[in-house]
Structures are given as structure tokens and as C-alpha cells.
Amino acid sequence: MRRILVGLGAVLTLTACGGGTAAPVTKATTAAVSFSFTDDRGRKVDLPERPTRIVAQVGAAAALWDFGVRPVAVFGPHKLKDGSRDPQAGNVDIAKVTGLGNVWDEFDVERYIGLQPQLLVSSMYLKDDLWYVPAKSKETIEKVAPTAGVMLTGKSAAEVIQRYGTLARQLGADVNTPEITQAKKRFESAQAELETLVAKGLKIEIVSGSPDALYVSTPEMVPDFKLLSDAGLDVVRPKVDAQGYFETLSWENADKYKADVILFDSRTQATQLAEMKKKPTFAELPAVKAGQAYPMWVETPYSYQKWADELEGLVANLKKASKLP
Template sequence: MSVSRRGLLAAAAGLGAALALAACGGESASAPAAPAQASAAAAPFTYTDDRGRKIDLPKTPARIVAQVGSAAALWDFGVKPIAVFGPHKLSNGERDPQVGNVDITKVTGLGNVWDEFNVEQYIGLQPELLVSSMYLKDTLWYVPEKSKDTIEKVAPTAGVMLTGRNATEVIAKYGDLAAKLGADLAALDITQAKARYEAALEALRKLAAKGLTIELVSGSPDAMYVSTPEMVPDFKLLSDAGLDIVKPKVDAQGYFESLSWENADKYEADVILFDSRTQALGLEEMKKKPTFAKLPAVAKGQVYPMWVETPYSYQKWADLLEGLVADLGKASKLP
């Protein structure tokens, strides 16, 4: 499957906003000492990733490098990578939400923007495993095409597939990997977060009875992107919970439909959930587009943020779903 750079970036969001974070990667210095995982010890490690690749190692990896989404998921399960790549630091120096609860002062940053990966620094870290999510089966997210062959030779790599799964399924996949890396899934903070997540998901299912039609959008200066609920875990979860999500006429990549702002009224919706990441157009900017501003959901104030690419952990998704339940609980069907 051939995917353009722009198309792949859009796929990550399930929407069509190209990444525009400031380049702040590779700023951490020497390799930190590998953290002690919960119960890894010197046990052998066997794992088959979603590419069908089997990893057999004589001992459980401790020196783990991960794309920020994977790093954030593993971190909340108790597995602490030593380095990350992908958006982890905002232009003001603060932590990017995509890196979740990872303490960016305690990990090495190998790159902060698309196509940025410090290979020499990576080699110097002496990694034992690299972990990344995937939107396409054999493509590790944020591993540059130009250096992937070199990166693959340094240490084993594990890919976790996102496309076609919902968030619950992806969280479980990261939990399984974390357990193999020594995490204790029965730890109190994890079980409490899972209980919150499941309660919020059940509340979301009950809200489906309201019959709200929901449109998933992301804005750029020149276009509004309407996402399908079928491909990306964030949105598939909403559809699987029974919510009525607008199904746009997607492009060849299958993730979204690109509309000019003049055609922002193509679909009718009671509620609009918008991509609230820093690289997407903000709500106030979108409201400056006349056709968007006149949409019934916008006029009624039934436009709510949704952080796309929320890390796949029970902690982060409990937060997201609780906020979403509160917002949708306020909304009503429009005439």
C-alpha cells in the first residue's frame, strides 16, 4: 500500500492536519541508566508483534526506546523507556500531551518532529528494544524511511497495530506487551484506572440512547477534515459504543474526507467533536470560517474538544472518556 507523507500524517490523526510542532528533538544528553522494570529480572523474553515478527531474547529488555505514543502507554503500565521519538516537547518547552505522563526530563529525546530521528544517538544508547505503533502493518510510526534499515539492525523492534482496532483493544495490546516487559497489571493504580475507564465507557454506551449524530472534524487553514469512525482506535471506540458517527466519503487512504471550508456544511450533526491537538486549527479560528460558524451544532454551542492520539493507557483514556461523557451529557438533538 503506497501512502504519501501527507496521507500518512493524516492517517495518524484519523483527520487531515499535518504536523506543525517546533523542532526540538535530540536535546537530551547522555544515555540514562535503564530503569528497573517491575519484575523483569533476567527472565527470557518472547513476543510476537503485529507484523508477525517473533522476538526471542535471553533476558527481558530493560533499555527500551519508544515512539511517544507507545512510550506513554508503557509508562502508565509501569515500564519506563529510556528514550522517546516523536512529538514530546512543545515550542515553549512544556511536555506535549502526546507523550502522556512520561517525564521528559528523565528520557533522551531522539527527535520531536516528523522524519527526525537521531540514529547516532540511538546507537549510543545501546537499546535492547524499540517499540512503536503502526497505522500500516509494516510501517513503524515515526521511524524515518531513510534510516529504518539501520535502526532495525541496532535492536529488535516491536510494532503495535492501531488501524481497525478500538481503544480498548489497543490498550489491552500495550498491557500485554508491558506485562512481558515486567509490569504488574494488578498494581493498584492500574486496576483503579481500568475501573474508571470501564465505568466511563459504560456511561458512554448509555448516552448512545440519546441518538445524537456526531461529526469528527479537524481544521487546517485551507480545509476541514471529516474522519471516518472505522479506522482509528480513538473514533472506532465511539462507534463501537453505539454512538451515531457521521460516515464521510473518504479519500483513497480511507481515513477522512477533505472539504473546503465553503463545504463545511456537507453533513448534518447534532454535535461536533474537534481535534484539539496543537497542530490543528483551534475552535475560535474555525469559527472565523463563515460556513462552519453557521452550522447548527456550532450555533448551539455543541462543539467539544477531543484529544486525538491520546496515549493508550487506562489512566489517559479514563480522563478522556469522563470528559466526553460530561460534554455529550449536556448536548441535545437539534431540530
């Protein structure tokens, strides 16, 4: 949550001299059917045929993958240091897609052009800002192929999943396969169970740790968290900074809010529970002392398959938690 400008003509020349292309892999229908999609910037993409050579930011790629669409390339965190798949990539087979960049501000424009993409898809936290598309390369990238953005901010996970399902259907995917249908049923069942847990009256705090600070997230901005507030759960609403996503607390002030349950960011880049417990103010929090600090994977791919797993785990943890004195 927290960019080499290359002239298009020059890069095209380089590509023509030696750039390769990768064959698209997709479960979507490849018949010559037109494609039309209005993204969350209000931009309408109209193409005479459904695009099959799709490049996607890794979170978008993971969502589309579970809906049956197979991008030819991804950008954003998809590979860990040991070469294994980053959890943000979901079920994407990283051995079968081209990687255009694995970290922030990294996007191989020359290779992108060489792939002859027909559509780029990315999530967005800001309306006109495609996530992980570097600002310095944006103009060049957008000249190569149409782009589509799916807004995350202010949406619940359920809404974002539905939005990616709509895009996948427009791309020709069958979004009603037995696997997807079963996962959707599991997701909706867990969602209903989450709503019943409101009666327990649990106060929930959502945090992410770093070596120098504890970030307390608001439930209203990020889809992962808004799903909880939409269910009616009582989630701490911190005094957020200007961007509106979280409040930054020094570790000395980590005890500012009291909660029955703490949900902590379990991504590899975040400080994990064992380390956070070494901070006295955090260790003494009632929820931590009661063993009611539970992991929550932020940026879970927006598919029914992944979110059914995430939500079932969350429900199980909240069921065993109790209201503290």
C-alpha cells in the same frame, strides 16, 4: 496522521569514540527472565532476558509508562516549543528520557546506537510502518535492536490499551497495581455510560481543522474514534479519500454534513474552535450555533489512566448535548 542514512559500522565507530549511554529507568522486574512477544506485523521477538533498555515512539512510550515500563529514550512529538511536555507524551518524564527526535523525519541514529537499546517499540498505522521511524534510516535502525509494532488502524482504543498492557506484562511490569486497576474501573464505567447515550440518538461529526480545509474523520480507522462507533453511537461516515481516514472539505463546503454534536481535534497543530468559527459555513452549522462543539484530544496515550479522563470528559459533554431540529 499526515528520514541521515548512516552506515552502521561508521556510526558504531563514532559511538565507541565518544557516545555515552543512559541508565535505564524501569518499574519492571529486572530478573533474568526470557522475553517473547509477537507484534502486530507477525514478527516474534525472542530474547534470553527481558529488555530494560527500551526506546519507544512517544505514543508507545506514554502507554508503556502508565503500565510501569520506563523507556530510556523516546522519538516523536514529546516537547513543545517552550520546552514543556507535549500532551502526546502523556505522563512520560521528558527530563529523564533521551529525545531522539521531536518532529516527523527526525531520528538521531547515532545517539540511538549509543544508548545500546535492547528493544524499540512503536505504534503503527500501516502494518509494516513503525510510526515516526524514518524510511531512510529504517534498515540501520532495525539492525541495532529488535523492534515491535502495535497496530492502531482498525482497532478501538480499548483494544490498543489491552495490547500495550500485554506487552508491558511481558516486559515484567505489574499491570494490576491499585492505580491501574482503579483507572481501568473508571474507564470501563465511562465506556458503559457511553453506550447508554446511544438512546439519545445524537448524530456526531468528528473533524480536524487546518487553515485551508476541514477534515471529516471516519470512525472506523483510528482507535480514538472507533471506540465511539463500537459503543453504538451514530457517527458521520464521510466519503473518505484513498487512504481511508477522512474526507477533505474546503471551508466553503464545511456544511456538507449536519450533526447534533461536533467533536473537534484539540491538538496544538490543529485549527482551534475560535478560528474555525470565523468560517461562515462552519459557524452556521447547527451544532456550532447550539454550543455543542466539544474538544477531543486525538492520539490520547493508550493507557487506562489517560483514557479514563478522556472518556469521562466526553461522556459529560454528550450528556448535556441535545438532539437538534
